[in-house]
Amino acid sequence: MTTLTPPTPPDIAPYQARRARLIERMRAAGGGVALVPTAPECIRNRDTHYPYRYDSYFHYLSGFAEPEAVLVLVAGDTPESTLFCRAKDEEKEVWDGFRHGPDAAREQFGFDQAFTIGDLDLKLPELLADQPVLWCGWGYDPAWDARIARALQAVRNNARAGATAPAVMRDIRAELDEMRLIKDPGELTIMRRAGEISGLAHRRAMRATRPERHEYEIEAELLHAFRSAGSQAPAYPSIVASGANACVLHYVDNNRRMRDGELLLIDAGCELDGYASDITRSFPVNGRFSAAQRDVYELVLAAQTAAKQEIRPGASWNAPHDAAVKVIAQGLLDLKLLTGALDDVIEQGHYRRYYMHRTGHWLGRDVHDVGQYKVGGDWRPLEAGMVLTVEPGCYIRPAPDIPEAFWNIGVRIEDDAVVTDDGCDFITDTAPRTVTEIEEVMRERQHDAA
Ligand code: GLY
Ligand code: MN
Ligand code: MN
Numbered sequence: 001m002t003t004l005t006p007p008t009p010p011d012i013a014p015y016q017a018r019r020a021r022l023i024e025r026m027r028a029a030g031g032g033v034a035l036v037p038t039a040p041e042c043i044r045n046r047d048t049h050y051p052y053r054y055d056s057y058f059h060y061l062s063g064f065a066e067p068e069a070v071l072v073l074v075a076g077d078t079p080e081s082t083l084f085c086r087a088k089d090e091e092k093e094v095w096d097g098f099r100h101g102p103d104a105a106r107e108q109f110g111f112d113q114a115f116t117i118g119d120l121d122l123k124l125p126e127l128l129a130d131q132p133v134l135w136c137g138w139g140y141d142p143a144w145d146a147r148i149a150r151a152l153q154a155v156r157n158n159a160r161a162g163a164t165a166p167a168v169m170r171d172i173r174a175e176l177d178e179m180r181l182i183k184d185p186g187e188l189t190i191m192r193r194a195g196e197i198s199g200l201a202h203r204r205a206m207r208a209t210r211p212e213r214h215e216y217e218i219e220a221e222l223l224h225a226f227r228s229a230g231s232q233a234p235a236y237p238s239i240v241a242s243g244a245n246a247c248v249l250h251y252v253d254n255n256r257r258m259r260d261g262e263l264l265l266i267d268a269g270c271e272l273d274g275y276a277s278d279i280t281r282s283f284p285v286n287g288r289f290s291a292a293q294r295d296v297y298e299l300v301l302a303a304q305t306a307a308k309q310e311i312r313p314g315a316s317w318n319a320p321h322d323a324a325v326k327v328i329a330q331g332l333l334d335l336k337l338l339t340g341a342l343d344d345v346i347e348q349g350h351y352r353r354y355y356m357h358r359t360g361h362w363l364g365r366d367v368h369d370v371g372q373y374k375v376g377g378d379w380r381p382l383e384a385g386m387v388l389t390v391e392p393g394c395y396i397r398p399a400p401d402i403p404e405a406f407w408n409i410g411v412r413i414e415d416d417a418v419v420t421d422d423g424c425d426f427i428t429d430t431a432p433r434t435v436t437e438i439e440e441v442m443r444e445r446q447h448d449a450a
Pocket of ligand 3: 267268278414
């Protein structure tokens with residue numbers, strides 16, 4: 001007998017509610033059958049795999065974390081939900097750990113029926129036959145595309161027995177993206193906790209930073225804070241970028257020795273139970289901002305504050321970005337890093353020399369989460385329950401026309417905002433944000449062990 005303990009079953013109610021809502025949306029658009037596979041396992045080298053991460057859409061609808069699984073939903077007569085998953089196999093479980101098998105999965109996750117994944121190719125033609133619409137995603141996994149094509153062909157091969165293949169294919173992701181954009185209370189609880197953990201990780205990183213330590217030592221502190229608080233993994237590769245590296249937007253080598261007088265930019269957030277957090281802080285390696293560093297920092301912070309003030313239901317998605325750009329453009333003029341008229345700096349995009357990315361993105365199961373930014377050609381209005389980042393920045397590379405005191409100052413300040421009924425909440429406040437808070441936390445380093 002196996003002695004393995006199954007993972008604690010999740011509260012299945014939110015997953016069942018999402019499946020029901022998706023089926024309603026499918027019915028409203030012609031009914032049919034939806035196929036949602038989880039992510040494939042991925043080899044890192046030879047026989048070693050990357051740590052497994054389920055597909056965000058699949059897990060959103062199922063709560064089921066094992067690889068090799070496909071969810072089928074039918075928006076017509078019964079039955080509505082079918083899971084295909086790995087067979088129960090106690091010998092394999094000795095090597096790789098617990099697997100539910102179809103019977104336990106059906107019962108614990110509330111599906112109408114479940115089969116082993118080995119039966120999928122056999123059963124797919126049956127599930128697709130006589131359905132008006134096939135809802136699925138395509139174009140991201142050639143093996144999955146080929147599997148669907150084979151199943152459709154198998155239905156067509158049965159035409160003389162009276163079977164009809166779906167005449168219409170629709171992208172299920174368009175429906176799911178809209179659903180995922182508005183977070184339900186359970187999702188927000190997880191995201192708030194993820195933000196809290198990540199903020200505390202940044203605090204820990206500040207306390208660990210000092211001249212002559214390496215970027216990777218600080219990355220290790222972040223990882224320690226994430227994992228010891230129960231997060232499963234970083235939501236994306238941590239950026240720990242000192243000196244000139246702070247001006248490399250996607251720097252992830254994290255191998256440099258940090259020097260006195262430099263800034264350190266950290267962009268890191270944990271994933272908790274499938275939800276990402278995403279925080280950036282920029283602070284002096286020695287714990288005290290220089291005058292130029294402080295000027296740029298205060299400018300970016302003012303831009304973030306201006307952006308935050310624009311976030312409320314009904315406001316345009318682009319309003320926070322416009323507000324941040326306006327503050328940064330004026331600040332660059334004040335610091336004499338740009339010349340000319342404010343309108344020109346904005347309209348001609350001269351500010352992009354120092355601020356070349358946008359002020360935020362949707363946040364959720366994926367760090368750059370799903371959801372359209374424009375609807376009908378216009379920036380969409382914000383709604384309560386949306387979650388977005390607010391992350392203005394300023395990156396000053398060495399150049400002959402720039403005073404040396406500004407060289408290699410890279411500042412980004414990034415927090416995660418939940419749109420509320422009348423504004424927004426930052427859920428990442430555990431990360432010190434102001435100059436005073438940062439310098440105070442870094443002064444506490446004296447009391448820490450070297
Ligand atoms: N960490 C990725 C981003 O800030 O967009
Ligand atoms: Mn971000
Ligand atoms: Mn980030």
